[in-house]
Amino acid sequence: MEIKENFSLKELTTFDIGGQARYYGHAMDCGDLKKLLQFAKEQNVAFFVLGGGSNVVFSDSGFDGLIIHIGIDTFGIDQDVVTVGAGVGLLDFLRRAARADLGGFSGMAGIPGSVGGAVRGNAGAFGQEIKDVFVSARVLHTLTGELVEFDLAMCDFGYRHSFFKEHSEYVILEAKFALTKSHETEIAAEIEKTISLREEKHIQGIRSAGSFFINPVVGEELQEEFFRDKGVRSRGGRVPAGWLLDLAGLSHKRIGDIQAGEMHANYFINVGEGNSDQVMQLSSLAKTRVRDQYGVKLAEEVQLVGF
Ligand SMILES: Cc1cc2nc3c(=O)[nH]c(=O)nc-3n(C[C@H](O)[C@H](O)[C@H](O)COP(=O)(O)OP(=O)(O)OC[C@H]3O[C@@H](n4cnc5c(N)ncnc54)[C@H](O)[C@@H]3O)c2cc1C
Numbered sequence: 001m002e003i004k005e006n007f008s009l010k011e012l013t014t015f016d017i018g019g020q021a022r023y024y025g026h027a028m029d030c031g032d033l034k035k036l037l038q039f040a041k042e043q044n045v046a047f048f049v050l051g052g053g054s055n056v057v058f059s060d061s062g063f064d065g066l067i068i069h070i071g072i073d074t075f076g077i078d079q080d081v082v083t084v085g086a087g088v089g090l091l092d093f094l095r096r097a098a099r100a101d102l103g104g105f106s107g108m109a110g111i112p113g114s115v116g117g118a119v120r121g122n123a124g125a126f127g128q129e130i131k132d133v134f135v136s137a138r139v140l141h142t143l144t145g146e147l148v149e150f151d152l153a154m155c156d157f158g159y160r161h162s163f164f165k166e167h168s169e170y171v172i173l174e175a176k177f178a179l180t181k182s183h184e185t186e187i188a189a190e191i192e193k194t195i196s197l198r199e200e201k202h203i204q205g206i207r208s209a210g211s212f213f214i215n216p217v218v219g220e221e222l223q224e225e226f227f228r229d230k231g232v233r234s235r236g237g238r239v240p241a242g243w244l245l246d247l248a249g250l251s252h253k254r255i256g257d258i259q260a261g262e263m264h265a266n267y268f269i270n271v272g273e274g275n276s277d278q279v280m281q282l283s284s285l286a287k288t289r290v291r292d293q294y295g296v297k298l299a300e301e302v303q304l305v306g307f
Pocket residue numbers: 014048049050051052053054055056070086111112113114115116117118119120121122123124125164170171172173203204205206208209210211303
């Protein structure tokens with residue numbers, strides 16, 4: 001396993017943004033991961049665990065530490081339970097499970113990134129979330145070197161939330177999911193249908209980091225306004241951050257080469273040679289406007305690194 005120096009981070013993210021990492025290593029298994037952690041300790045530098053890079057914004061000034069890229073690509077099936085390495089792409093996992101006639105989770109198709117990243121953020125789309133099929137995860141505690149088996153209750157999943165979001169000292173190595181028996185052709189068709197739907201909604205194949213802000217919990221007045229406008233009730237008092245950004249006149253807003261999406265203002269898109277400074281300027285403008293006009297404090301869903 002090689003540790004590279006001054007490694008460009010830009011290419012590792014779907015946003016195509018970021019400076020250089022002082023060190024970079026790819027962990028294909030738990031042994032590699034432990035060696036990389038030991039290296040960071042010896043060099044006395046911070047480390048950051050990266051999956052598919054679809055929910056991070058790296059600073060243009062880079063990361064003065066070690067990026068640990070999780071590449072664990074194991075895959076096994078026992079009846080209807082699939083055990084998947086954290087580095088396997090989410091779509092790849094769904095397609096491989098489909099080949100074994102296991103599905104029921106096709107609403108997740110097209111969400112970029114890795115299985116590890118999806119578990120950590122309880123990724124979801126079209127009414128499905130990781131927690132719906134999650135059984136357990138094998139996890140490394142980076143401070144003690146202990147391997148821990150997390151069951152559903154221990155993960156404390158919620159809307160784009162899990163225990164791991166609050167505890168970055170744990171790294172997910174692999175996870176088990178219980179899927180539903182079906183037929184490969186049907187599942188494959190569902191997967192393709194979901195991807196087409198995402199393309200129609202302009203949330204597929206774009207240079208972005210996904211939803212920039214978490215959907216905020218708002219007061220009853222705004223919840224009612226959302227219902228009047230969209231005809232759907234907000235869930236758990238949350239309204240889409242993109243809806244608030246639209247109201248605040250942010251859709252289309254462009255700073256440099258970073259633009260808030262036309263259909264989804266909560267997706268910031270790199271339309272050229274965008275950089276992290278422009279991302280932060282647009283983010284700051286969005287937060288200020290939504291706070292001043294609606295009294296709502298937006299919080300990032302994306303993970304900011306190196307700022
Ligand atoms: C075009 C586009 C559309 C998107 N649509 C959706 C959507 O519909 N629904 C949705 O939920 N998300 C969506 N996202 C966001 C993103 O795809 C998800 O958050 C995804 O699950 C992130 O996974 P990742 O592997 O890319 O994580 P990364 O971006 O690599 O990392 C995100 C965070 O997870 C941590 N992490 C990564 N791997 C591990 C691990 N093995 N153990 C512990 N921590 C880890 C990282 O340290 C970081 O803090 C979209 C993104 C894009 C670019």
